[in-house]
Amino acid sequence: MDELLKPETLSLFLLFTVPGLIALYFRSQFMSGRLPPIAEGSIAYITVSLAYHAIAFPIAKPLYLSGSFSGWNWLGWIALIFIGPMIVGVLLGLNIRKGWMKKLVSKFGINTIHPVNCAWDWRFAECEECWVHVVLKDDTKWAGYMGTNSFMSSDPTERDIFIEHVYHAGDDGQPWEARGTSVWIAHGEIQSLEFIPRQ
Numbered sequence: 001m002d003e004l005l006k007p008e009t010l011s012l013f014l015l016f017t018v019p020g021l022i023a024l025y026f027r028s029q030f031m032s033g034r035l036p037p038i039a040e041g042s043i044a045y046i047t048v049s050l051a052y053h054a055i056a057f058p059i060a061k062p063l064y065l066s067g068s069f070s071g072w073n074w075l076g077w078i079a080l081i082f083i084g085p086m087i088v089g090v091l092l093g094l095n096i097r098k099g100w101m102k103k104l105v106s107k108f109g110i111n112t113i114h115p116v117n118c119a120w121d122w123r124f125a126e127c128e129e130c131w132v133h134v135v136l137k138d139d140t141k142w143a144g145y146m147g148t149n150s151f152m153s154s155d156p157t158e159r160d161i162f163i164e165h166v167y168h169a170g171d172d173g174q175p176w177e178a179r180g181t182s183v184w185i186a187h188g189e190i191q192s193l194e195f196i197p198r199q
Contacts, residue, residue: 019084021045031125137190
């Protein structure tokens with residue numbers, strides 16, 4: 001335990017684990033996945049930290065070369081170890097949401113694996129308000145409006161959905177009639193979802 005609390009050990013942890021941990025934490029806020037525990041994710045945290053330092057070195061070279069926490073240098077280290085990785089993590093998360101890198105490499109004929117695990121997570125990551133038709137596995141059908149008070153689970157083991165306004169769907173283009181109710185649909189019951197843009 002004493003070995004872990006030595007200043008040298010803490011410095012190495014701060015430099016080579018914390019930036020990756022922070023960056024991946026902020027990135028995970030844009031995805032449904034959760035951060036792995038430090039013991040399991042240590043390789044990922046260290047790899048991201050090393051990549052981050054490789055990018056940051058040309059910008060913060062004087063700080064790296066000084067190796068000192070004295071004077072005003074400590075502000076630079078705080079920015080380098082904590083604030084910079086936050087910004088990187090947000091940019092990585094926005095990249096996943098907006099698909100910037102995927103669009104860029106596709107121009108060169110390169111297809112990459114999508115970082116979002118499934119279509120459910122991708123569709124509901126930015127869930128705009130819309131009308132929805134739900135067909136359950138027993139062929140029960142629901143029509144409703146998914147607004148700001150609706151909810152779609154981001155837990156991979158609980159894909160349930162809450163629709164805040166339920167309607168009787170009119171046939172042959174007839175207007176929908178509000179029922180004045182809402183509905184919760186349990187995990188594993190959904191066969192299909194049809195989304196209709198709000199007009």
